[in-house]
Amino acid sequence: MQIFQTSLELPAFPRGYHLVTRKIEEACDFLAEIEAGILHVFIQHTSASLTINENADPSVRVDFRSHFDVLVPENEPHYTHTQEGSDDMPAHLKAALLGNSLQIPITKGSLNLGTWQGIYLCEHRNHGGRRRLVLTAYGSSR
Amino acid sequence: MQIFQTSLELPAFPRGYHLVTRKIEEACDFLAEIEAGILHVFIQHTSASLTINENADPSVRVDFRSHFDVLVPENEPHYTHTQEGSDDMPAHLKAALLGNSLQIPITKGSLNLGTWQGIYLCEHRNHGGRRRLVLTAYGSSR
């Protein structure tokens, strides 16, 4: 088994859910060297997150934004962590609900995603800025 | 370290939460060859998911269904992705909340789950059909 690791800084995205599958694949040229393995994608932030969901119809990503805003509204009276803006505490909670790392199987040199699966960057802040990922891939040699 | 990878097609399950620990173990005969490692279970779909929870009392799985239907109801006025049926957008959101992959430690040739832990297939569609998993295990040799 062999292992590769790199980092990737994503550009600033607006608040919402964004397909970043291609950007991640492009940063991982070592995928081609792995016969069977795993790609681990880790986001080094606590107010943005990663998930895998439908890669085709953009309306799914619109509804992700609406529904997570329902599950975790701004300005709830029970919030005490309010000094960094009304979008901050909800961003921490959404990040925890969606998670900060993904593991994706690698098969014959490529990500073995389902037909309709894509990687979402979930930007929960109004002005989150650039987001840093650590990408680690490991597996058997081709 | 060594690595094994296979796929498993689960039969169609009704909407709800289903214990599939044994099916997954049976598909992974290579577990017996691993002294210390990890099993990665990945579902190649965006409207079904995987989680680990109580393996004993089936009422837990009934309540999972009820409560996730409360957290993500059908026919919300803010949904715009509605063409594939009223259970479709909620299925995508539930899949994101629960997650599409599991990592379980392997110790001395077996899954090192806690006493009460079992693997759930979470079927969020009314007629989801068969679901495909990619199973990857790696670790030291026994």
Next chain:
Amino acid sequence: MQIFQTSLELPAFPRGYHLVTRKIEEACDFLAEIEAGILHVFIQHTSASLTINENADPSVRVDFRSHFDVLVPENEPHYTHTQEGSDDMPAHLKAALLGNSLQIPITKGSLNLGTWQGIYLCEHRNHGGRRRLVLTAYGSSR
């Protein structure tokens, strides 16, 4: 590549969200031997969970408790799994929302967490008792 595995029993924590980054690092003296790799942290329970979130202001952890109690209240009329106490079924649901394992990159012998990231033990029971973790780290040699 090499792999290390150990277990760690955390002391009983009160219901709530607790920073345990240092306890986990201390149990993983093998991190220093890994140049590039992954630490997998797995909790062997179904009513406590693990997440990564802000490590600085404790008010974030207070708000995690409040908001997860809103998302998953006690004594909901649709709960049928009620014999183990009013905090039990909500604990299972919260554990599923937050997840039972973490994967963290290891770089040059240390966890490669973001500046503001810490590991939370999420104790969802009123009297959960000690909690057992399985810690598995793998990667290239330093």
